[in-house]
Amino acid sequence: MKQQQIQSLLDKYFAGESSLQEEAQLRQLLQTEPISAEHLNYREWFQLLEEEAELSLGDDFDAKVMAAIEASNKPKPVIRTLSVAWVLRIAAVFALVATGLWWLVRSNPVEQPIVAEAEVKVIDWSKYEPKTVEEAYEVTRKALRKVATEFNEGTAIATQSIDKMGEMGKLIK
Amino acid sequence: MNPTDFKNTILPYKDKMFRLALRLLNKREEAEDLVQEALIKLWQQQDRLAEVQNLEAWVIRLTKNQCIDRLRGSKNGHKEWKDGLDWADSTPLPDARTESADTMNKLQKLMERLPENQRLVMQLRDVEGMSYQEVAEALDFPLAQVKINLFRARQTMKSILSSRTPQV
Numbered sequence: 530m531k532q533q534q535i536q537s538l539l540d541k542y543f544a545g546e547s548s549l550q551e552e553a554q555l556r557q558l559l560q561t562e563p564i565s566a567e568h569l570n571y572r573e574w575f576q577l578l579e580e581e582a583e584l585s586l587g588d589d590f591d592a593k594v595m596a597a598i599e600a601s602n603k604p605k606p607v608i609r610t611l612s613v614a615w616v617l618r619i620a621a622v623f624a625l626v627a628t629g630l631w632w633l634v635r636s637n638p639v640e641q642p643i644v645a646e647a648e649v650k651v652i653d654w655s656k657y658e659p660k661t662v663e664e665a666y667e668v669t670r671k672a673l674r675k676v677a678t679e680f681n682e683g684t685a686i687a688t689q690s691i692d693k694m695g696e697m698g699k700l701i702k
Numbered sequence: 703m704n705p706t707d708f709k710n711t712i713l714p715y716k717d718k719m720f721r722l723a724l725r726l727l728n729k730r731e732e733a734e735d736l737v738q739e740a741l742i743k744l745w746q747q748q749d750r751l752a753e754v755q756n757l758e759a760w761v762i763r764l765t766k767n768q769c770i771d772r773l774r775g776s777k778n779g780h781k782e783w784k785d786g787l788d789w790a791d792s793t794p795l796p797d798a799r800t801e802s803a804d805t806m807n808k809l810q811k812l813m814e815r816l817p818e819n820q821r822l823v824m825q826l827r828d829v830e831g832m833s834y835q836e837v838a839e840a841l842d843f844p845l846a847q848v849k850i851n852l853f854r855a856r857q858t859m860k861s862i863l864s865s866r867t868p869q870v
Contacts, residue, residue, distance in 0.1 A: 540855065543856045544856060545852045552831075571796065574863055581721065582830065594716075594738055594742070597738070597742055598708060601742070602705055631836065
């Protein structure tokens with residue numbers, strides 16, 4: 530009875546018509562039931578397939594693969610590079626600043642007092658020297674006030690120039 | 703996906719990948735190298751994992767493709783594949799009845815000489831126990847092609863097994 534069942538399952542197997550359940554049943558029957566000589570080769574065949582299914586890679590393989598993956602997972606340092614467009618933009622800004630400064634200097638020349646050589650020679654510096662502490666204090670205060678006023682004027686002119694350059698930059702864009 | 707997820711979801715397929723690679727390449731070291739490369743490639747393609755519906759099929763397909771690329775890239779591989787086709791066309795095998803004690807090793811070698819597609823289908827069905835549908839998905843073959851290849855492979859093995867002297 531079992532022999533017939535084995536033969537029937539073998540026929541289905543070799544015809545490619547057996548299900549996975551029938552194939553499992555066939556393997557079990559070949560392993561556990563007494564079989565005829567003609568079926569011995571088939572038993573060996575299925576044993577070979579079982580042995581084949583047991584082949585595996587060891588734990589050292591896992592460690593090797595995971596080490597490679599961990600290594601590739603480390604964030605790479607980000608190297609920022611300037612694109613050609615940015616380099617051109619920065620160069621354009623420098624050129625504008627340089628042009629603006631040149632224009633500023635040219636349009637507001639520092640007027641040097643023209644003093645005759647002879648006059649220079651006859652200056653009597655002693656009359657400008659303060660005679661008392663109060664006078665010295667007053668002179669220093671006036672000088673500092675003048676410096677502060679001129680410094681504020683200079684800042685205002687520079688701010689005005691930068692604003693103009695900003696507008697020019699917008700027009701270029 | 704982080705390395706731990708990879709270890710839990712993809713790495714468990716390594717043995718199946720290895721057996722498939724071994725079946726196609728016939729060399730253990732080469733198969734092991736290939737599986738390692740394939741796993742690293744899978745890690746690099748992790749962005750696509752979310753789109754994958756059948757992870758097992760995808761992993762097997764990638765392994766198969768890597769093996770075929772390697773075989774076709776080497777002269778030996780090409781020769782082995784060509785030999786397989788020649789042999790398949792010229793069954794039955796000579797001297798099948800004069801096999802020695804290591805017949806099962808020889809049998810294994812004979813299976814290795816099946817044409818590529820038959821070998822692949824037989825490996826996934828008879829060794830890995832996959833259904834026809836799963837084999838079709840994994841190999842990207844139509845279902846009918848899977849059945850035909852399996853039928854031919856089993857018929858070849860039947861002719862070999864029935865013609866050799868049983869080892870008691």
